[in-house]
Amino acid sequence: MPHKTQILQVSTLYGAATLAAALDAGLFGPRAGVRRVLLVSNNAAIPETALRLDEMHGYEAIAARFDSVISWNDTIAPHHPSVWGPRGNDTILWQKAFRLAWDIDPRDEVELAVESIQVSPGRALAAIFTESAVHVYADGLMSYGPTREKLPLTIARRIRRLLHLDLVPGLRPLLLSEYGVEPEVVPDEAFRAVLDEIARDAADDPRLAPVLAEAPTAVLLGQYLAALNILSPAEEEELHIRMLTGAARAGHRSVVFKPHPTAPASYSAALSKAAAEAGVRLTVLDAPLLAETLYRHCRPTLVVGCFSTAMVTASAYYDIPVARVGTDLVLGRLTPYQNSNRVPLVVIDHLVPDLERGEAPAPVGAAPESLPPLLRAVGFCMQPKTYAELREPAADWLRAHLAGAPGSYFPELRLAELGLPGSGPQARAQLQVRRAKRVVRRAVRRGARK
Numbered sequence: 001m002p003h004k005t006q007i008l009q010v011s012t013l014y015g016a017a018t019l020a021a022a023l024d025a026g027l028f029g030p031r032a033g034v035r036r037v038l039l040v041s042n043n044a045a046i047p048e049t050a051l052r053l054d055e056m057h058g059y060e061a062i063a064a065r066f067d068s069v070i071s072w073n074d075t076i077a078p079h080h081p082s083v084w085g086p087r088g089n090d091t092i093l094w095q096k097a098f099r100l101a102w103d104i105d106p107r108d109e110v111e112l113a114v115e116s117i118q119v120s121p122g123r124a125l126a127a128i129f130t131e132s133a134v135h136v137y138a139d140g141l142m143s144y145g146p147t148r149e150k151l152p153l154t155i156a157r158r159i160r161r162l163l164h165l166d167l168v169p170g171l172r173p174l175l176l177s178e179y180g181v182e183p184e185v186v187p188d189e190a191f192r193a194v195l196d197e198i199a200r201d202a203a204d205d206p207r208l209a210p211v212l213a214e215a216p217t218a219v220l221l222g223q224y225l226a227a228l229n230i231l232s233p234a235e236e237e238e239l240h241i242r243m244l245t246g247a248a249r250a251g252h253r254s255v256v257f258k259p260h261p262t263a264p265a266s267y268s269a270a271l272s273k274a275a276a277e278a279g280v281r282l283t284v285l286d287a288p289l290l291a292e293t294l295y296r297h298c299r300p301t302l303v304v305g306c307f308s309t310a311m312v313t314a315s316a317y318y319d320i321p322v323a324r325v326g327t328d329l330v331l332g333r334l335t336p337y338q339n340s341n342r343v344p345l346v347v348i349d350h351l352v353p354d355l356e357r358g359e360a361p362a363p364v365g366a367a368p369e370s371l372p373p374l375l376r377a378v379g380f381c382m383q384p385k386t387y388a389e390l391r392e393p394a395a396d397w398l399r400a401h402l403a404g405a406p407g408s409y410f411p412e413l414r415l416a417e418l419g420l421p422g423s424g425p426q427a428r429a430q431l432q433v434r435r436a437k438r439v440v441r442r443a444v445r446r447g448a449r450k
Contacts, residue, residue, distance in 0.1 A: 005104050007129075008113040009039040009072065009122060011081075013056045013290055014309075015115050017198060018139040020062045021190035022163055028113070028135075037102065038063055041072040041081045041121045045227075056288040057205060058198025070102055072121050085124040094128045113137060117159065117176075118148045126155045136176060137163040140309035143173040143183070144375055145343030146383040151179070165191060167312045168347065171367040174379045178386050192317050199296040207287035211256050212297060214283050218252040219294055219314075220244060221305035222267065224260035228341070230333050237267055239326045241274045243304045246325055246355035248278040252302060256283045258291050295320060302361050306330060307341070307348040312364055321361035324352040331408035338382045346378055346409060347371070373397050374405075381410060384418055398422050 006028060010016040016038070022028060023036075044050030053059055063069050075098070076084050086094045099106060113135040114122030126134050136159055143164045156179045164173055166185045173183045202208060220243045225231040231239065240257065247255050257271055268284045275282035285294065291310035294300070295318045303314040303322045307330065314320040327349040334342055350371055353359035377397040380390035398421045402410060416423035 003033050003035060003105065004109045004111060005035045005037060006111045006113065007037045007039050007102075007125065008066070009041060009115060009125060010053070011041045011043045011115060012139070013053060013058060013062075013198070015137070015139045016053065016062045017058070017194045017290075018137055018163070018165060018186055018191065019113060020065055021194045022137065022186045023065055024193065025187045025190040027163065027184065027186065035068075035104075035108075036066045038066040038069045039072050039121075039125075040069060043082050043121075047073055047080070051288055056290075057202035057293065058290070061197050061201055062194070068102075075101065081121045083120065085120050086128055088127075091128050091130055095130070098128065111135070113163075115139065117151065117155065123155070126158070130154070132158065134159045135161055135163060136181070137186075138173065138175060139165060141167060141307075141312065141344035141347050142340050143175045144168070144171055144347060145340060146174050146379040146387060147176055147178065148338070148340055148383075150386065165313075165316075167309070167316050168351070168364065168371070169366040171347075171371060171375070174343075174375065174387075188317065195290070195292045195313075195317065196296060198290060199293040202287075202289050202293045203297070205287055205289070207285070208289070208293075208297065211283050211285055211294070214254050214256070214281050216252075216254045216256040216281075216283060216298055217300055218247040218250075218255045218302040218304060219291065219298070219300045220247065220255060220257045221291060221303065221308045221310055222257065222259040223306055223308055225306070225330065227260075230330055230341070233267075235329075237270045239306065239329070240267060240271050242356065243325045244271060244274055244280065244282070245278060246323065247302060247304055248280045250302065250323075250355065250361070252280070254281045254283075256285055256294065256298065256300075258285050258289075258294060292317070304355055304361075305348075307345045309344070311348065311352065315364040319363050321363055322352050323355035323359070323361040324348050325355050327352075327354075328406060328408055331406070337411070337414045342382060343375060343378060346375065349406065349409075350374065370401075374401070374409075378409065381414055381418060381420070395420055 008019050040053050042050060072081055110129050110132045112125055112129060112132050114125055115137055116122045117126060117136050159181050162173055162176050162181050162183045163186055164183055166188060222240060226233045226236045244255060259267055272282055292313055295314055300320060303311055303320050304325060305311040306326045311322045315322050327345055331345050351364050353361055376390050377394040380387050380394040402422045410422060412423045
């Protein structure tokens with residue numbers, strides 16, 4: 001009798017923890033008769049130089065839940081996981097090749113769980129296993145935003161559900177809703193249990209000892225926004241210093257900074273200088289740990305970040321007060337408007353106190369009534385063709401609330417492009433100039449081809 005093989009694809013330990021919690025909660029069905037494969041993808045720009053998943057604390061415990069672990073990078077080498085995908089007429093051949101390489105019986109039913117169906121490797125897997133049911137899981141705040149681009153119906157119709165963490169209770173994901181995909185929450189207690197398991201595995205790491213010895217009361221989260229070309233390295237360096245200054249002003253004398261794994265060492269050096277000038281004990285944690293491991297071991301009373309999901313997990317799973325720094329700056333720099341980071345930024349900006357304005361840090365609670373309609377309006381402005389039914393609700397929201405919203409949420413030029421309330425004469429004139437330039441460029445290109 002044919003068996004079932006479940007292929008669960010991950011690229012981060014946080015995502016792997018989300019899937020482990022879903023498995024523990026029984027969201028992937030009974031274990032009997034099912035082979036589970038953990039497919040690990042390293043999506044870093046240069047995978048060979050980036051931190052590998054199996055180097056992080058907690059990985060072995062998560063991997064033990066699976067029958068086998070396979071490297072997607074090794075499978076498709078020398079291609080990069082973020083860009084490789086099969087040509088349409090080669091999918092059958094690739095499926096046969098992967099079934100052979102991964103020891104999957106030709107008669108086995110294959111089920112997929114991928115972290116993003118919009119890009120590879122998730123999209124490539126769905127294209128190759130053309131008959132497989134697909135489960136999409138979201139481990140961060142992007143699930144509350146729109147689907148980035150239109151999916152082929154051959155893939156969209158096979159998506160069974162969107163698994164997500166209930167990071168902001170009461171807020172329903174917009175992702176994949178246009179295809180009728182229902183969201184399903186990964187239970188809080190299951191995810192917290194996995195985080196605790198990971199933290200226990202890291203307890204003996206000698207790099208954690210200096211942090212614990214300094215008894216830090218505040219954690220600063222780096223994101224390395226320069227890698228996304230949102231800020232310059234100097235601006236991001238200054239952002240980290242602003243976080244530290246804000247924590248010091250709030251009375252914290254012992255602070256730990258958790259840099260992004262790909263951040264340059266100079267970031268820590270600049271922050272150390274600023275800490276010395278502010279009279280703050282600074283410890284930089286350079287260890288393969290999740291931020292949540294710090295929360296469990298250090299029990300801080302403040303977590304500061306820009307728009308990291310780890311800010312919300314600090315609040316949702318550890319009841320730690322959080323504060324933001326620099327969200328307005330990043331929102332103002334984010335291009336194009338459709339950038340998927342926009343919704344996480346708006347969520348954090350709307351819910352989390354601003355440290356530099358003297359707002360008292362606080363845990364993030366359930367979504368206020370103001371948040372869902374705001375995000376629907378932002379979602380429409382990001383993807384107006386996909387969510388055409390949201391045009392009128394978005395227009396109504398703008399008429400009622402635009403005057404009180406930060407300008408970076410809805411730039412006038414974007415509102416002019418979409419014909420929505422709130423765009424002034426200057427923005428409309430600027431739009432006309434842009435359109436005229438595009439007409440001229442197209443005419444020039446047509447002339448050059450003749």
